Amino acid sequence: MCPPSRPTRSAKSRAATKITADTAEEATVEETTVKRTTRGRGAVKKEEVVEEKKVVVKKVAATKRKGKSQDDEDEDIENKDPVEEETKKPAPKKRKTKASAEEDAAPLAARTPVESMKRKLYIGAHVSSAGGVQNSITNAVHIGANAFAVFLKSQRKWVSPPLDPSAASSFHDLAKLHSYSVGDHVLPHGSYLVNLAQIDKAKADQAYANFVDDLQRCATLGIKLYNFHPGSTGGEPIEEACARIASQLNRAHKEPGTGQTVTVIENMCGSGNVIGSRFEELAMIIDGVEDKSRVGVCIDTCHAFAAGHDLRTPEAFAKTMQLFDEIVGLKYLKAFHLNDSKAPFGSHRDLHANIGTGFLGLRAFHNLMNYEPVQGLPMVLETPIEEKGSDGKMVENKQIWADEIKLLESLVGMDVESEEFKKIEEELQKRGASERAKIQEQVDKKAEKDAKKAEKDAAKAGKKGLAAAAKGTASISGFFKKKVVKEESEAEE
Incomplete structure (x- = not known):
C-alpha cells in the first residue's frame, strides 16, 4: 500500500x-x-x-520603485525636465533597514472582488518588479490591488537587458493564476529620461529607441496600455514640440512588435518647459497622431491640481472634467494616477501626498470614485509609503497602500454629510497639517520674492521708458525749435 x-x-x-x-x-x-x-x-x-x-x-534584492518619497522640499521626479535629467549622474543608493517580521507575512489585504462593488473600480499602486517583471504580480496581490503600474526596465538607464523569456512566461502564468486582465488593468510607466519632443537628432533617436523597446515589451507581455511623460520643449515653441511628439508616436505605432499598445500621455504640473499641464497641449499631441485608437491620456490628480485644474468640490470637479471632455475628449481617458498634493492649488509644484492628507482632500477623491467614466479604468496610487522606523531609518510600509485602496473603494456611495465621512476626513487632514503648512509657507515666500522681483523689473522698465520718453520729447522740441528758427530766417530774407 x-x-x-x-x-x-x-x-x-x-x-x-x-x-x-x-x-x-x-x-x-x-x-x-x-x-x-x-x-x-x-x-x-x-x-x-x-x-x-x-x-x-x-528571495531577491528589491530596487527602488517609482513614487518613493523625496525630501519634502524636492519636487517629484516625474516633473523634472528630461533635458536636465539626462545629464545628471545617478544618485547614490540609500541603505535601508529590513522591515519587521509582520511585513513578511502574506497579503496585507484581500483583493475586493470587482463584481461585488457598486462601481467596477480597478485600484492599485505602482509596485516593484525587482528580480523580474513577474514579481509585479505577486507584489500587487500583496497589497490587495486590482490594477497596478510597473517599470518594465530601469527608468534611469538608456539601455537595459532584453526581457527574459522565462520572466515573460511566468508573468503570463501568474496573471492568469491571480485573474489579472493585464491588457486592461496594468499600466507600465515609461522612463523619466525619454523626451519625445527632443530636437537634437542624436538624443531624439536615443529617446525613441528606448520608447519603442518598452512598447515591444508591452506587446510581449500582452499589456495594452503604456503611460509616458510628454517631455520638455527645451525652450522651443510649444506647438513645434507637440508636433515632434506626435511624429514620434506615429513612427512608433508602425514599428514591428509593438502590437496594438495604446500610448497614454500623462498630464503634468506645469513646471518649467515640461509639456502637458494644459489640456490644450494634450489635445495638440493627439491631433497630430494618425492612429487615434493608439493614443490616450492618464490624468494624475496631483499634477492636475498643481496645474490649476480644481477637483475639490462637486461643482469644480464637474467643471474640470467637462473642460477635459471639450478640449481633449473623454474617449481618450484611459487611466488615473491617484495622489493628493502637499502643495496648494495652482502652485505648479508636484509633491505627492497620501490620500486625504493634502490640499486636494478626501472630498476630491469622493468626487472621482463616484464619477461614472472611471469604471473599468486602471487607477494607480503613487503616494509615499516611506516612514521612520523605531531606529530612525526610513523603511517602506506597504500597509499604507493596502489601506488606501480599501479607503478609496469605500468612498463609492458614501454620504459626505455622514459622521463616518467627516471623521475620516478630519483625521486625514489633521495628519497632513504640518506638511501642508510647511509647503504653503515655501510657496508664499516664493510668491513674495517673485512679486518683489517683478516690481523691480517694472520699475527699471519704467525708468528706461521715462528716459526714452524724455529723450524723445527733447528731440521733438529740438526739431520744432530748429524748424521755427529756420522759418524766421527765411522770413527775414
Whole structure:
C-alpha cells in the first residue's frame, strides 16, 4: 500500500508572495516532467509521463520603485525636465533597514472582488518588479490591488537587458493564476529620461529607441496600455514640440512588435518647459497622431491640481472634467494616477501626498470614485509609503497602500454629510497639517520674492521708458525749435 501523500500548499497560495523593504520574492512557474508508477487491476505496474507545473519562489534584492518619497522640499521626479535629467549622474543608493517580521507575512489585504462593488473600480499602486517583471504580480496581490503600474526596465538607464523569456512566461502564468486582465488593468510607466519632443537628432533617436523597446515589451507581455511623460520643449515653441511628439508616436505605432499598445500621455504640473499641464497641449499631441485608437491620456490628480485644474468640490470637479471632455475628449481617458498634493492649488509644484492628507482632500477623491467614466479604468496610487522606523531609518510600509485602496473603494456611495465621512476626513487632514503648512509657507515666500522681483523689473522698465520718453520729447522740441528758427530766417530774407 502506498503511503499517504503529504499535504502541500496550493500553487495559488505559494504565488501570493510578500515584499519587505529590501527583499522581494521572485516567482517563476517551472515545468517538470516526472514518471509516476501506478497499480492497475491485477497489481500490474504501469508507468506514465506527467507534465507538472509549480510556482517556485525565491528571495531577491528589491530596487527602488517609482513614487518613493523625496525630501519634502524636492519636487517629484516625474516633473523634472528630461533635458536636465539626462545629464545628471545617478544618485547614490540609500541603505535601508529590513522591515519587521509582520511585513513578511502574506497579503496585507484581500483583493475586493470587482463584481461585488457598486462601481467596477480597478485600484492599485505602482509596485516593484525587482528580480523580474513577474514579481509585479505577486507584489500587487500583496497589497490587495486590482490594477497596478510597473517599470518594465530601469527608468534611469538608456539601455537595459532584453526581457527574459522565462520572466515573460511566468508573468503570463501568474496573471492568469491571480485573474489579472493585464491588457486592461496594468499600466507600465515609461522612463523619466525619454523626451519625445527632443530636437537634437542624436538624443531624439536615443529617446525613441528606448520608447519603442518598452512598447515591444508591452506587446510581449500582452499589456495594452503604456503611460509616458510628454517631455520638455527645451525652450522651443510649444506647438513645434507637440508636433515632434506626435511624429514620434506615429513612427512608433508602425514599428514591428509593438502590437496594438495604446500610448497614454500623462498630464503634468506645469513646471518649467515640461509639456502637458494644459489640456490644450494634450489635445495638440493627439491631433497630430494618425492612429487615434493608439493614443490616450492618464490624468494624475496631483499634477492636475498643481496645474490649476480644481477637483475639490462637486461643482469644480464637474467643471474640470467637462473642460477635459471639450478640449481633449473623454474617449481618450484611459487611466488615473491617484495622489493628493502637499502643495496648494495652482502652485505648479508636484509633491505627492497620501490620500486625504493634502490640499486636494478626501472630498476630491469622493468626487472621482463616484464619477461614472472611471469604471473599468486602471487607477494607480503613487503616494509615499516611506516612514521612520523605531531606529530612525526610513523603511517602506506597504500597509499604507493596502489601506488606501480599501479607503478609496469605500468612498463609492458614501454620504459626505455622514459622521463616518467627516471623521475620516478630519483625521486625514489633521495628519497632513504640518506638511501642508510647511509647503504653503515655501510657496508664499516664493510668491513674495517673485512679486518683489517683478516690481523691480517694472520699475527699471519704467525708468528706461521715462528716459526714452524724455529723450524723445527733447528731440521733438529740438526739431520744432530748429524748424521755427529756420522759418524766421527765411522770413527775414
